[in-house]
Amino acid sequence: MPNLNSVKEHGIKWFVQQQRRRIKLLEEMIAGFDDGRSKSYYCRSAALLDPAGLERSLDTTALKMKADHVKPSDAKTKARILRGLLDALASKQGMSR
Numbered sequence: 668m669p670n671l672n673s674v675k676e677h678g679i680k681w682f683v684q685q686q687r688r689r690i691k692l693l694e695e696m697i698a699g700f701d702d703g704r705s706k707s708y709y710c711r712s713a714a715l716l717d718p719a720g721l722e723r724s725l726d727t728t729a730l731k732m733k734a735d736h737v738k739p740s741d742a743k744t745k746a747r748i749l750r751g752l753l754d755a756l757a758s759k760q761g762m763s764r
Contacts, residue, residue, distance in 0.1 A: 670682070673685070685718060688718045689713045689714065689718055689721075690713070692713055692718060692721045692722065692725065693709055693710060693713035695725060696709040696712070696713065696721075696725070696749065697709055699745070700728070700742070700745045700746050700749045701742065701746065702742040702743045702745070702746035702747075703742070704746075705746050705749075705750065708750060708753075712753045712756075712757070715757075715762060716753065716756055716757060716760060716762075717756075717760060720756045720759075720760070721753075721756075723756075724749060724752040724753055724756055725749070727752055728745070728748050728749045728752060731748050732744075732745060732748065
C-alpha cells in the first residue's frame, strides 16, 4: 500500500527514481559493508527506510570509520557501525527489527 500511495501522490516517474536510488544505496551497502551476514538486513533497510536517511547513515558510517581509524578491510566493524545507524533510523521512523 505505501508504494501505491507514493505513486498516487508523486507519480510513477518519481517512484521509479526513488526505487533506483534505493537500489544504488543497497549496492553500496553490500559492496562496502557486507560482513557475510548482513545482506538480508541491508535489503530490508533499503526497501523500508527513507532513502535520505540511508544516505546519511552511509555518510555517518564513513565519518565514524575515519574517526575511529577503522581499516577498510575490517568488514565486521564496518557492518556493526552501519547496522547500528540503520537500527537507530528504523526506530526513529517507527520500525523495529
